[in-house]
Amino acid sequence: MPWRPSTVADGAPILHESSVAYAECRIVRQHDEGDHWVFVGAVEGGEVLGGAPLMYYRRTYTAWPEEKPAPEVG
Numbered sequence: 001m002p003w004r005p006s007t008v009a010d011g012a013p014i015l016h017e018s019s020v021a022y023a024e025c026r027i028v029r030q031h032d033e034g035d036h037w038v039f040v041g042a043v044e045g046g047e048v049l050g051g052a053p054l055m056y057y058r059r060t061y062t063a064w065p066e067e068k069p070a071p072e073v074g
Contacts, residue, residue: 008044020051048073 001018005011016022025041042054055069 006045016049019049020053021048022046 001015003013003015006024007012012024013023014022014024016055023043026040026044028042029040031040032037055062055064
């Protein structure tokens with residue numbers, strides 16, 4: 001899967017050909033919560049790449065309805 005490194009989030013991979021948008025985050029805090037970790041991040045960058053977003057609703061995935069396009073950004 002093609003990716004490029006983030007310039008603001010310590011080289012984290014950006015899956016630019018497989019995403020409709022992404023957020024580049026820097027870890028601000030991390031908490032050990034028993035059998036898992038919780039990470040708190042600060043968004044340092046990101047981009048809307050375009051395309052139809054995938055939604056998770058009522059325990060299933062579905063496509064964004066065509067009659068209501070995603071709002072324009074910018």
